[in-house]
Amino acid sequence: xxxxxxxxxxEVFIQSKxxxxxxxxxxxxxxxxxxxxxxxxxxxxxxxxxxxxWVAPSSCFSASGPEEAEMxxxxxxxxxxxxxxxxxxxxxxxxx
Amino acid sequence: MDATAVQAVxxxxxxxxxxxxxxxxxxxxxxxxxxxxxxxxAHSEVIGMQPEGNWIxxxxxxxxxxxxxxxxxxxxxxxxxxxxxxxxLGISREEMIEQLQTGKAKxxxxxxxxxxxxxxxxxxxxxxxxxxIVNQVALQRTSYGPYARAMFRICKEESFHQRQGYEIMANxxxxxxxxxxxxxxxxxxxxxxxxxxxxxxxxxSAHSGDAFKWRIKRxxxxxxxxxxxxxxxxQAEVIGLxxxxxxxxxxxxxxxxxxxxxxWEEFKRVINGNGPCNKQRMEHHIRYHEEGAWVREAAAAxxxxxxxx
Ligand SMILES: [Fe+2]
Ligand SMILES: [Fe+2]
Numbered sequence: 487x488x489x490x491x492x493x494x495x496x497e498v499f500i501q502s503k504x505x506x507x508x509x510x511x512x513x514x515x516x517x518x519x520x521x522x523x524x525x526x527x528x529x530x531x532x533x534x535x536x537x538x539x540w541v542a543p544s545s546c547f548s549a550s551g552p553e554e555a556e557m558x559x560x561x562x563x564x565x566x567x568x569x570x571x572x573x574x575x576x577x578x579x580x581x582x
Numbered sequence: 583m584d585a586t587a588v589q590a591v592x593x594x595x596x597x598x599x600x601x602x603x604x605x606x607x608x609x610x611x612x613x614x615x616x617x618x619x620x621x622x623x624a625h626s627e628v629i630g631m632q633p634e635g636n637w638i639x640x641x642x643x644x645x646x647x648x649x650x651x652x653x654x655x656x657x658x659x660x661x662x663x664x665x666x667x668x669x670x671l672g673i674s675r676e677e678m679i680e681q682l683q684t685g686k687a688k689x690x691x692x693x694x695x696x697x698x699x700x701x702x703x704x705x706x707x708x709x710x711x712x713x714x715i716v717n718q719v720a721l722q723r724t725s726y727g728p729y730a731r732a733m734f735r736i737c738k739e740e741s742f743h744q745r746q747g748y749e750i751m752a753n754x755x756x757x758x759x760x761x762x763x764x765x766x767x768x769x770x771x772x773x774x775x776x777x778x779x780x781x782x783x784x785x786x787s788a789h790s791g792d793a794f795k796w797r798i799k800r801x802x803x804x805x806x807x808x809x810x811x812x813x814x815x816x817q818a819e820v821i822g823l824x825x826x827x828x829x830x831x832x833x834x835x836x837x838x839x840x841x842x843x844x845x846w847e848e849f850k851r852v853i854n855g856n857g858p859c860n861k862q863r864m865e866h867h868i869r870y871h872e873e874g875a876w877v878r879e880a881a882a883a884x885x886x887x888x889x890x891x
Contacts, residue, residue: 532659551605
């Protein structure tokens with residue numbers, strides 16, 4: 487058991503119907519992308535949950551952390567003019 | 583961030599009922615508690631495949647065999663979701679397997695009992711998965727995000743497990759006298775261990791204080807056990823099975839059943855390694871883990887040779 491390997495970690499994204507987004511489903515262990523795809527199929531799509539699968543090595547991901555959350559996301563808070571509800575439409579105007 | 587700041591940010595999120603995600607600050611003891619709980623949950627799913635796997639080749643029909651295979655495959659999947667969940671907390675799959683095989687990590691006590699007859703497959707699905715569902719539904723609201731998400735996926739799959747087991751029991755109860763006796767015998771053997779799956783009574787429960795403070799747990803062992811009993815008694819009645827508890831009776835005031843004394847001595851004996859199948863379960867796991875080593879090594883070697891394949 488000393489130098490046992492459980493192979494590398496991969497992240498799995500499933501598109502449930504064509505046209506939709508690929509959504510993160512979880513992870514699998516595999517030595518290469520073919521095995522990762524097969525394992526993802528077996529682990530995450532046993533009940534027609536998928537029409538397409540993406541896999542990528544977990545080591546290739548970078549994720550923003552809670553430290554960056556303020557810097558990243560707060561600037562959007564005071565920019566209400568990016569939303570359609572910000573604007574006053576003239577009385578009586580239709581279909582806008 | 584120092585430990586006090588971590589604690590403050592963390593507890594604030596908990597109070598607001600927000601989920602904790604892998605990169606969020608969390609106290610070391612919260613992390614350790616989750617690693618222990620989630621890895622043991624994963625081990626239970628995996629070891630739980632053994633008593634049922636024992637019946638694949640002897641399933642009484644092709645239909646029964648297909649169902650059992652699908653059910654066991656789901657359990658393997660549950661183990662994998664949960665191992666991945668624990669990995670987000672910084673423990674490796676290798677470490678978890680080692681902890682299981684050296685006895686450092688436990689798995690659910692229930693899987694140290696043997697599946698003696700085909701009726702046991704019914705009782706396991708109905709009672710053991712039934713109890714697991716009650717636990718897992720409650721865990722869908724647990725505070726650690728990846729664990730809660732794994733529970734949603736698992737619960738969606740579990741309901742077929744319980745129904746297939748109940749169907750087996752119902753069919754046997756419509757069968758010959760011998761088949762009915764077999765079903766009742768399985769019921770007698772699995773009922774009490776199923777109640778023990780919820781863990782010690784609230785007054786004797788060692789880890790539960792923190793688990794509630796951190797909202798890992800939201801319902802107590804006794805509350806969950808009560809829920810399971812109240813649902814199951816009616817199901818047993820419908821198909822003519824008797825609950826093997828002479829003290830079981832409806833309590834009008836609490837609108838639930840009172841039950842007899844659980845044999846915690848037996849629970850302790852089994853969890854400490856002296857159940858009917860502890861040794862066999864672990865030997866089996868180690869044997870197949872070791873026999874499969876060459877496959878993992880070959881896959882890794884292939885990848886080294888053809889890294890872009
Ligand atoms: Fe399961
Ligand atoms: Fe199950």
